[in-house]
Amino acid sequence: MKWLSLLTNEWIKIFSRLRTWFFILIPILIIIGVAVYDKVATDETAHENWKQELTANIEADKKALEDTKKEDGDEFFIEMLESNIKQNEYAIENNISPYEKTTWQYMKDMAPISFLIGLFVIVVAGDIVSSEFSKGTIKMLLIRPYSRWKILLSKLIATLGFAFAMWLVVIVSTWLVGGLAYGFGGIDQTYIVQSEGGQIKEKLIVEYVFANIGLEFIELTVLVALSFMISTLFMSNSVAIGVAMFTMFAGDLVIMLLQDKEWIIYTLFANMDLSVLIDGQNQFIQELTLPFSITVLAVYTMVMLAITFTVFQKRDVKA
Amino acid sequence: MTTHTLELKNVTKRIKGKTIVDGLSFSVREGEIFGLLGPNGAGKTTTIRMIVGLISITDGEVLVNNVNVRQNYETAMERVGAIVENPQLYDYMTGYKNLMQYARIMPDVTQERIDEVIKLVDLEYAIHDKVKTYSLGMRQRLGVAQALLHKPNVLILDEPTNGLDPQGIYDLRNYLRLLANNGTSVVVSSHMLAEMQMMCDRVAIIQNGKMVRIDEITNHDEEKDVKVHFHIDGDVHQAKQVLSDGDTSLVLEIIGNELVVETADNKTIADLNRQLVLAGILVVGIQRKTKTLEERFLEMTKKGGNVNEVAIPVNK
Incomplete structure (x- = not known):
């Protein structure tokens, strides 16, 4: 009938909460804060002789490498050192300063802020169903002339909309703040990566930034589906927020503990951090690729949503 | 012929093998105030929850305006207004915004209607205050307001006098009578006997999920009691x-x-x-x-003892 008004209602409910405004404000303050601090604290002339600095770094790395090899040290560490040396050498040869800063570089540096967005989105998604149960307002909502799935769908779309909107606000703010602080240029700026075959390559920073933006949309969708499901199953926002945060933050820990298991690549934990796969550097599980991870996440999301809708449709509401 | 706006046919609810409501049947006529009376735990609220689709119906049928709730929920609910137990509202929003939540999703609610309903429940002075500042009585009145917004022809109120002061109860009673005179069927549940007697045209006495009997309130003088x-x-x-x-x-x-x-x-x-x-x-x-309904009720449910023990409201 008037399904869109259900969506409007959910949207209004989200933005009637004071915390929502903090969730938007906090990342923006951090973005501004980091740029201001960087401007004030960093001496811009410090890295004028960056080639000498890199050369010194290379020497240090080489020494460390020898020592580690002698002691039969960790393979991962050795690989990392070798890669560092190669990248720095490439930078000197091709005159690519790692210290040159533009708004795009700033966006790449600030990419981890997506964890914070994920956290806030988890809180909203984990709350949107369960709080109606705990406050009893779900009764007032479900006795309307709408099938239950329509009501749940309005909540899902509202949460996704909120998540995406927040992410876009953060992206635009970062670009704006970065631009004001470091200039809006640098669209053709490159950075150095080591590809799978050990080859050193140059890549456009812009490419990374946009890949990261796109992948974060996927990650947010999965996070929403996860906390949405738990929120609906347990009718408790704390359980939902707890489990979703655990999946997001403790993922690396679980992977470390279970990394020799073959099935680890099919778990949600292993596939939650997509941005690592953009360059394939510092990747824990070598078998993972972007298409594979996205497929796994898509399957998980479908299953979680199917469970959520089925349970919600049949539940006896006694709140 | 009388038109029935709400019909229950052999409605049964079982949860984990326990029968909560057992083959309940009754019909509510157009324009009457129908009471569900029973001690706490008799199955009144469970029955109401089944009528409005909050819980599933194990067996039997519920028809609202001749539409089966189980088969055609959306159509059945279009002309139903309800409060199930206490009206729970969004504390962080104003009374007005709460009303708007429901006005938006119900068919044909105009701005005039919203204003009219607010005036009706006498909340004009506080409608733009946050609901968390409301007293229980004010919440109850806002609950009534949301249930009336779309001019339902079946109005279901679970324990509507809870938290209302004597003046509020008096006003509610008069208003429900006015609605009924205009053709709305009103279903109220309560364990407050005297109140039901004053409010209702007919009262169904329910105990242990079963119908004990249905009483016509207006005729009781003629009885031999x-x-x-x-x-x-x-x-x-x-x-x-x-x-x-x-x-x-x-x-x-x-x-x-x-x-x-x-x-x-x-x-x-x-x-x-x-x-x-x-x-x-x-x-x-x-x-x-x-003999008051109260006495008859106590006689029938064999509770006996002090009337006040039964009449103490347990819901907050």
């Missing part, structure tokens, strides 16, 4: 002796200094009075008392 109280100044036992000598079929009872006789016949009453007076007993008052 009438007792006459003779106030005696002096020895009540002597008075009892006098009357039982005259007619052994009389049921006599002594309560304090009152002699209670079970009869409804005017001539008998006059006759008994004459006998007492002739025997030199001082009758200072004669009072005709109808």
Whole structure:
């Protein structure tokens, strides 16, 4: 009938909460804060002789490498050192300063802020169903002339909309703040990566930034589906927020503990951090690729949503 | 022919093998106030939850305006307004924004209608305050307002007088009567007997999920449950002796200094009075008392004891 008004209602409910405004404000303050601090604290002339600095770094790395090899040290560490040396050498040869800063570089540096967005989105998604149960307002909502799935769908779309909107606000703010602080240029700026075959390559920073933006949309969708499901199953926002945060933050820990298991690549934990796969550097599980991870996440999301809708449709509401 | 706006046919609810509501059937007529009366835990709220689709129906059928709730939920709910237990509202929003939440999603609610409803429940002065500042009575009134927004022809109120002060209860009663006179069917549930008696046209007494009986409230004077109280100044036992000598079929009872006789016949009453007076007993008052719904209810549910024990509201 008037399904869109259900969506409007959910949207209004989200933005009637004071915390929502903090969730938007906090990342923006951090973005501004980091740029201001960087401007004030960093001496811009410090890295004028960056080639000498890199050369010194290379020497240090080489020494460390020898020592580690002698002691039969960790393979991962050795690989990392070798890669560092190669990248720095490439930078000197091709005159690519790692210290040159533009708004795009700033966006790449600030990419981890997506964890914070994920956290806030988890809180909203984990709350949107369960709080109606705990406050009893779900009764007032479900006795309307709408099938239950329509009501749940309005909540899902509202949460996704909120998540995406927040992410876009953060992206635009970062670009704006970065631009004001470091200039809006640098669209053709490159950075150095080591590809799978050990080859050193140059890549456009812009490419990374946009890949990261796109992948974060996927990650947010999965996070929403996860906390949405738990929120609906347990009718408790704390359980939902707890489990979703655990999946997001403790993922690396679980992977470390279970990394020799073959099935680890099919778990949600292993596939939650997509941005690592953009360059394939510092990747824990070598078998993972972007298409594979996205497929796994898509399957998980479908299953979680199917469970959520089925349970919600049949539940006896006694709140 | 009377039109029925709400019909329950053999409605049953079982949860984990336990029968909460057992084959309940009743029909609510257009324009009547129908009461569901029963002690706490009798299954009133469960029944209401099944009617509005909050919980599934194990067996039987619920028809709202001849539409089956189970098969065609959206159509069935279009002209239903309800409060299930306490009206729970969004504390972080104003009363007005709460109302707007429901106004937006119900068919044909105009701005005039919203204003009208706010005025009706007398909340104009506080409608733009956050609901967390509201008293229980104000919340109840806002709950009634949201239930009425879309002019439902079936209005279901679970314990509607909870938290209302005497003035509020009086107003609600009058308003429900007005709605009923305009053709709305009102279903109210309560464990407050006196209240149901004042409010309803018919009352279904429910116990342990089963229908005990349905009472027409307006007709109860005609029933035989009438007792006459003779106030005696002096020895009540002597008075009892006098009357039982005259007619052994009389049921006599002594309560304090009152002699209670079970009869409804005017001539008998006059006759008994004459006998007492002739025997030199001082009758200072004669009072005709109808057995209240309360007494009948307690009799039927065999709870007995102090009425107030039953009437204490347990819901916050």
